[in-house]
Amino acid sequence: MPTPTSSEASGPLAVETVGLTRAYDTLIAVADVNISIPKGSVFGLLGPNGAGKTTTIKMLTTLLHPSQGQARVAGFDVVRQAAQVRQYIGYVPQMLSADADLSGYENLLIFSKLYRIPAGERQQRIEETLSFMGLSEVARTLVRHYSGGMIRRLEIAQSLLHHPQVLFLDEPPWVLTRRLAMPSRNTCGPCGSAGGLRSFSPPITWRRPRSCVRLWLSCIKAGW
Amino acid sequence: MGQTLAVAEAEVRKLRHDPVELLTRAIQPTLWLLVFGQVMSQLRGISSDGVSYRDFLAPGILAQSVMFIAIFYGISVIWERDSGVLYKYMVSPAPRWALVVGKALGSEVRSLTQASVIWILSALIGVHLRLELGAILGMLVLALLGSAIFVTLSLIIACLVKTRERFMGIGQLLTMPLFFASNAIYPISLMPAWLRVVAHINPLTYLVDGLRTLMLTGGSSAFGLGLDFAVLGLSTLLLVVIAARLYPTILT
Ligand SMILES: Nc1ncnc2c1ncn2[C@@H]1O[C@H](COP(=O)(O)OP(=O)(O)OP(=O)(O)O)[C@@H](O)[C@H]1O
Ligand SMILES: [Mg+2]
Numbered sequence: 366m367p368t369p370t371s372s373e374a375s376g377p378l379a380v381e382t383v384g385l386t387r388a389y390d391t392l393i394a395v396a397d398v399n400i401s402i403p404k405g406s407v408f409g410l411l412g413p414n415g416a417g418k419t420t421t422i423k424m425l426t427t428l429l430h431p432s433q434g435q436a437r438v439a440g441f442d443v444v445r446q447a448a449q450v451r452q453y454i455g456y457v458p459q460m461l462s463a464d465a466d467l468s469g470y471e472n473l474l475i476f477s478k479l480y481r482i483p484a485g486e487r488q489q490r491i492e493e494t495l496s497f498m499g500l501s502e503v504a505r506t507l508v509r510h511y512s513g514g515m516i517r518r519l520e521i522a523q524s525l526l527h528h529p530q531v532l533f534l535d536e537p538p539w540v541l542t543r544r545l546a547m548p549s550r551n552t553c554g555p556c557g558s559a560g561g562l563r564s565f566s567p568p569i570t571w572r573r574p575r576s577c578v579r580l581w582l583s584c585i586k587a588g589w
Numbered sequence: 590m591g592q593t594l595a596v597a598e599a600e601v602r603k604l605r606h607d608p609v610e611l612l613t614r615a616i617q618p619t620l621w622l623l624v625f626g627q628v629m630s631q632l633r634g635i636s637s638d639g640v641s642y643r644d645f646l647a648p649g650i651l652a653q654s655v656m657f658i659a660i661f662y663g664i665s666v667i668w669e670r671d672s673g674v675l676y677k678y679m680v681s682p683a684p685r686w687a688l689v690v691g692k693a694l695g696s697e698v699r700s701l702t703q704a705s706v707i708w709i710l711s712a713l714i715g716v717h718l719r720l721e722l723g724a725i726l727g728m729l730v731l732a733l734l735g736s737a738i739f740v741t742l743s744l745i746i747a748c749l750v751k752t753r754e755r756f757m758g759i760g761q762l763l764t765m766p767l768f769f770a771s772n773a774i775y776p777i778s779l780m781p782a783w784l785r786v787v788a789h790i791n792p793l794t795y796l797v798d799g800l801r802t803l804m805l806t807g808g809s810s811a812f813g814l815g816l817d818f819a820v821l822g823l824s825t826l827l828l829v830v831i832a833a834r835l836y837p838t839i840l841t
Contacts (some may be wrong), residue, residue: 426680428840461802462673468601475602478595507606523677578767 379404379531380425384434387420394420397434404530419459422533426456439530451478455524459535463508463519469495470504472519473526480527490526498522592683596691601691601698611699615706618654622647622710640717640807647711647718649773649801652735654707655700656793659736661760661809662696663743667753668772670839678748686833693740693829700736700744701729706773708804717806728803734821735796741828750837777811793819 378401385398395417402408423429425438427447436443439453463472473491482490495501498518508513508516524532630642667677678688708728712718719725743760750756768774770784771793777785788794799817802810809831810817 420680427836428676430677431803448682451680454680456677456680457674460676462671462677464599464603464669464674466606467599471602473600475595475599476677478598479592479678479684481591481684507642520677577700 369554378402378437378440379406380408380436380438382425382434382436385421386429386433386435387417387424387429389431395424419535422456422483422535424535427451428452453530455527455529455532456523457517457520457532457534460514461516461520463511463516465509466507468505468507469500469511469522470510473523475524476523482527493495494522494526497525576578590687592681593687593691593694596678596683596688597694597698599814600692600695601686611702613700614654614658615703617657618703618707619710621650621653622707622714626714639809643714644716644805644807645776645801646774647716648706648804649771649797651704651707651711651732651804652771652793652797652800653768653773653794653799654703655732655736656739657694657764658699658703659696659739660743660764660767662699662740662752662759663745664694664748664756664760666692666744666747667756667837669752670751671753672751676840679840684758684833685836686829687769689741689744689829689832689836693737696740697733698830699738701733704729704732712806712824713763716804718804719806724803728800731796731803731817731821734818734825735792738796738821738828741825741832744832745828745835748832748839758813767791767793774809792821792824 374438379557380402382398382402385394385395385400387395398417398421400408403535410421412418420429423432425443427443427450432500438450441449441453443450463469464475467475470491472489473494477487492501495504498521500515500518500522503511503515508519511519521534524534592719626643626646629646632642641815666675669678683691698778708718746759747756748762750759766787768785771791772788773793777788795817798810798812799814799821801808802814802817812820
C-alpha cells in the first residue's frame with residue numbers, strides 16, 4: 366500500500382515505488398506495486414515465471430515507462446530524472462548481455478567510457494573489477510569463447526565498474542551467491558526464479574550479512 | 590562526446606577482430622564498376638554530362654556502396670536488442686543522441702574503407718580523378734555525411750519495425766528505388782518527369798552530385814556544392830533528432 370510518508374522517506378531509500386503498474390496492451394504485467402527498500406540492504410523479488418519481476422526491474426532501470434504510479438531509485442524519479450537514475454544504478458539483465466564480439470576487457474573499457482570514469486582511473490578500475498570477478502586470465506579472450514558462468518561474471522563486473530549505489534540483478538546466478546553475498550538458495554522459492562536487487566551504501570562493502578536480506582513475495586500479477 | 594566515441598570504438602574494435610567483412614563488402618561495388626561500367630561505356634547511348642561514362646559512373650558507385658552498407662546497418666541494433674547488449678547501453682547515462690551518433694560513426698568506418706577501395710579502384714581503371722588534397726577531403730566529408738543519413742534512416746527503420754525479418758524486407762524494398770531514382774548510374778535528364786521529382790527529394794542524388802564535382806577533373810555539379818552539403822547536413826541533423834527520440838522504443 367502507498368506509504369503515506371513517501372516524500373520524506375525518499376532520501377534514505379534506495380528504491381521506492383508507489384502504485385507502480387505496467388500494462389502490455391491489455392495484459393497487466395505489474396499491478397500496483399509498492400516497495401520501499403532502504404539503502405544498504407539486499408532485497409529479493411520472488412515470483413513464478415511471468416509474475417512481472419523483469420517488467421518491474423525494467424521500470425526501475427528506466428528501460429520501460431510505467432503505465433501508472435511512480436518509482437524513485439537512488440532518490441530520483443525513474444521517468445522525470447531518468448538520466449540521474451542511470452548514473453547511479455548497475456543492471457544485469459536476464460538475458461546474457463555482454464558483447465560476444467569483444468573481449469572481456471574491451472567490454473569493460475567501452476562501459477568505463479560510457480560511464481565517464483576518468484581516463485587516469487580506468488585501467489586500475491577495470492583490472493580491479495576483473496580480478497574481483499576472477500576474470501583476469503581471460504580478459505583478452507573474446508566473450509564468444511567464454512562459458513555461460515564466465516559471461517555472467519563479466520556482466521556483473523560491467524555493472525559494478527562505476528560503483529553503482531543500487532545494483533539490479535535479474536535472475537542472479539546462484540553460482541555467484543558466495544562471491545557477492547547474494548540471497549542464498551533458499552530464497553529462490555519453489556519456481557527457481559528470482560529477480561534480485563542489491564543496494565549499496567557507499568563505500569561498497571562486498572560482504573553483507575545474509576540477515577539483511579528482505580524478501581518481498583510477489584503477488585504482483587493482476588488477479589494473482 | 591567521449592560517450593559517442595566509446596560507442597563508435599566498440600564497432601571499430603569488432604571490425605578489428607573480424608576484418609574479413611570489410612573485404613567481402615567491397616566485392617559487389619567492384620563488380621559494378623568493372624563489369625557494368627565496362628559494358629555500359631560500350632553503349633555510348635548515355636549522355637553523361639560531358640565526361641566519359643566510366644568517369645560518370647565511379648562517384649555513383651561510390652555513393653551507392655556507401656548507402657548499401659549504411660542502410661542495412663540498423664539490423665545490428667536489432668541483433669543487439671535480441672542479444673541483450675543494447676539494454677546495457679540504454680541503462681548507461683549516455684544521452685540517447687550520443688548512442689545514435691556513436692552508432693553512425695561506427696558505421697562510417699566501414700563506409701570510408703569502402704569509399705577508399707572504390708576510389709583506388711577508380712584510379713586503377715583510369716577514371717580522371719581530382720588529386721588535390723582539398724577535393725579529396727571534401728569527398729570524404731561528403732561520404733561521411735551521406736553514410737550518416739542512411740545509417741540514421743536505418744536506425745529509425747529498425748526502431749519502427751523491430752524484427753530482423755521485417756527489417757530486411759524494408760531494407761531491400763528501399764535500396765533499389767533509392768538507387769534507381771537517383772543520378773547514380775544515369776543522369777536525371779534521361780528520366781521521365783515523375784521520376785525526376787523523386788530523384789530531387791532523394792538524398793542519394795545530392796551525394797552523387799557532390800561526389801561528381803569533388804572526385805572528377807571534368808565533373809560539374811548540377812545543384813552546386815553548397816546545396817549538396819546543405820541538403821545532406823540538414824537531413825542528417827533531422828534524422829539524428831528523430832532517431833534519438835525513437836531509439837529507446839526499440840526495446841519494447
Ligand atoms: N514485451 C512484452 N510484450 C507483451 N507482454 C509481455 C512483454 N514482456 C513481458 N510480457 C508479459 O508480462 C508478464 C510479466 O513478464 P515478466 O518478464 O516481467 O515476468 P518475470 O516475472 O520476469 O518472469 P520470469 O521468471 O520468466 O523471468 C508475462 O505475462 C509476459 O508474458
Ligand atoms: Mg524475468
